[in-house]
Amino acid sequence: MLDAEDAIQLINEDKEFNQDTLTHFRKCIGDRDVGVDYHVISVFGSQSSGKSTLLNALFNTTFDTMNAQIKRQQTTKGIWLGYTRNVTNSGSPAPPHKDTFVLDVEGSDGAERGEDQDFERKAALFAIAISEVLIVNMWEQQVGLYQGNNMALLKTVFEVNLSLFGHKKNDHKVLLLFVIRDHIGVTPLSSLQETLETELVSIWSQLSKPEGTEESSLYDFFDLKFAALAHKLLQPDQFMEGVKKLGDSFTLEKRDSSYFKPDYHHNLPLDGWTMYAENCWEQIETNKDLDLPTQQILVALFKTDEIASQAYANFTENYESRVGSSNQENMASILQQLKTECLQEYDTYGSRYARAVYLDKRNELVEKIQLRFTETLTSYLLELSDHLVSQFRKDVLDKTSEKSFIEKLSAAKENVLQKFEAITSEFTKLELVSSLVKENDKFNSVVEQEAVDLQEKQLNVIYARSSKFISSNLKEEVTFLLGHPDPSLWDLVLEKFNEIFDRALKRYQVDSDNYDFQLGFSADRNKEVYTKIRINAWISLYDIVRDYLTEDMVVSILRERFENYFRYDENESPRLWKNGEEIDNIFRVAREQALDILDVLSTASTSNCAEIIPDVPLSSESDDHIYEDEEGVYHSARFAHIFTAQQKEKILQKFKRQADYTVIEAKRSTIKTTTH
Ligand code: GDP
Ligand code: MG
DSSP, X not given: OOOTTSOEEEEOTTOOBOTTHHHHHHHHHTTOOOTTOEEEEEEEESTXXXXXXXXXXXXXXXXXXXXXXXXXXXXOOEEEEEEESOOOOSSSSOSOOOEEEEEEEEOOOTTSOHHHHHHHHHHHHHHHXXXXXXXXXXXXXXXXXXXXXHHHHHHHHHHHHHHHHTTSOOOOOEEEEEEEESOOSSSOHHHHHHHHHHHHHHHHHHSOOOTTOTTOOHXXXXXXXXXXXXXXXXXXXXXXXXXXXXXXXXXXXOTTTOSOOGGGSOOOOHHHHHHHHHHHHHHHHTTOOOOHHHHHHHHHHHHHHHHHHHHHHHHHHHHHHHHOSTTOTTHHHHHHHHHHHHHHHHHHHHTTSOHHHHHHHHHHHHHHHHHHHHHHHHHHHHHHHHHHHHHHHHHHTOTTOOSOHHHHHHHHHHHHHHHHHHHHHHHHHTTSSSOOHHHHHHHHHHHHHHHHHHHHHHHHHHHHHHHHHHXXXXXXXXXXXXXXXXXXXHHHHHHHHHHHHHHHHHTTTOOTTTOOOSSSOOHHHHHHHHHHHHXXXXXXXXXXXXHHOOHHHHHHHHXXXXXXXXXXXXXXXXXXXXXXXXXXXXXXXXXXXXHHHHHHHHBOBOTTSOBOOOSSOSSSSTTOSEEEOTTSOEEEOOTTBOSXXXXXXXXXXXXXHHHHHHHHHHHHHHHHHHHO
């Protein structure tokens, strides 16, 4: 097992990317959250120019060096990755420093073979694609000599850089840090720097530049810095002094003296960086066009998706236990908390990736969360709706309240609609769901329907109570009047009828001007209700009259009336007959009086001889002759005509027989009296 300090081979001699890189990173970082706060540095330079030695001295890494004693021919080819938080410097600031990843490119002398040149070129491309700082390591004596592979390598670096970034306007830059080795000191660094820069500019100008990049300058893509180091073996102390000075620029936070600048960084979190590096290498290796911004987007897409999925998985895991049964009082705050936690997790890791991608994925996540909430809220609101509707019903039917039905109804309606709206608006205000307009509408119509049902129920109560009141009162009063009829009978009946009817309506506070039944009905509907009650009252009267006035009943009424007159005098004393003539006289008057009443009972008409006609239609037929009662039986509805001529004749015959009998009996009693 490798330790964190051990360098790993990021890309091996077979040009394969190391799949353990991320694991290695994790080992290096531990459980710290580094985010984008880390650095990547590469070194470049010809074979055996002391690169690894420099890195080990500067970064305290453990790259293999070609030990002078052992004299190995060459260390293993490939790109090595070292890790440090300990950068050699003048002592301040002291380690640990920022997490720094160092890439050591082990090539061969590029001049040797074509295949190696290929690797060198790919390594350069890769180093530029992923590093912030590229250290170019060279001997002092190489400066000014366009000699060997050193400057050829630089030309390569420039060329690949153009192919990478040339066609795109890019803010990204790379720092080229020239470290001049075995600096004797005779030639000052400043003049070496001048020579080198002139040389670089000249190389740049000689490059064959891709279309559209002809005018570009070296400085559009690179910042340049220079440093010199003494010979490590001959002047070890000066060498270390130089290394420390170099290290200062890697550790100081101060912008102007630091080698690091924000626009050198690729701004990918470390866990995305591995994927990014691997993608870059794969594209380079397969000789595809390497489009770095696209690569960064691809990484961002992949990583934000991964992070969002993880955040959503945690969200789901918490969901059931925290939300549980859906009738919780503090549902909104529970959901809010779940959402916040989920987004916080996503934001912590996701916000470091390309902003547009991060935001897109965030919206997706929010939608997913809202969808989940909507499922929960649908059943929650359904329960709430049921609860509120039954509350509504209870409030409307509350008998202890003094208020009228319609007052209770509108107060209760407002109350529940407001409650529902308050709860749903809390959910939308917190953006827990995108919209609950549908749910609100649905609740409104449920309440509306319930209100209509309650109104109809209440109306039926009014119908039932009023008709009971009217019919029982009518029965008592009208039966009495019918039983003791006189010529003004129907005036009295009508008077009673109207009085009872008015009393019935008054019980519902109905104002006789606009018939408002306090049910929240329109004027038309109120009129309709009034008419129906009125019709029922008329039918009730009709039935009472007809039930009571059977033929036999009329006969007995006539007879009673007849006998009252016949048997008793004006002082209500029984008559004592003196002779048959007297009997005949009284008999005639008594019979006349009884028969007057038969006319009164046969046709309902007022004392000014107008037949009684109901003021509302008793049937849908316009002529009112037929109507259907509640049992579905058809009646002749000519209200005033109680007995037909034949019926009257029958009654008359029966009455006559009985009256005659009374007379005969009376006469018989006179005979007896006179006989004694
Ligand atoms: P690399 O192939 O560029 O990584 O070179 P190494 O770091 O392996 O070193 C190559 C050889 O140069 C080794 O034998 C080192 O001892 C030697 N060396 C290291 N530093 C210096 C230096 O500052 N000056 C000189 N002249 N040789 C050095
Ligand atoms: Mg080396």
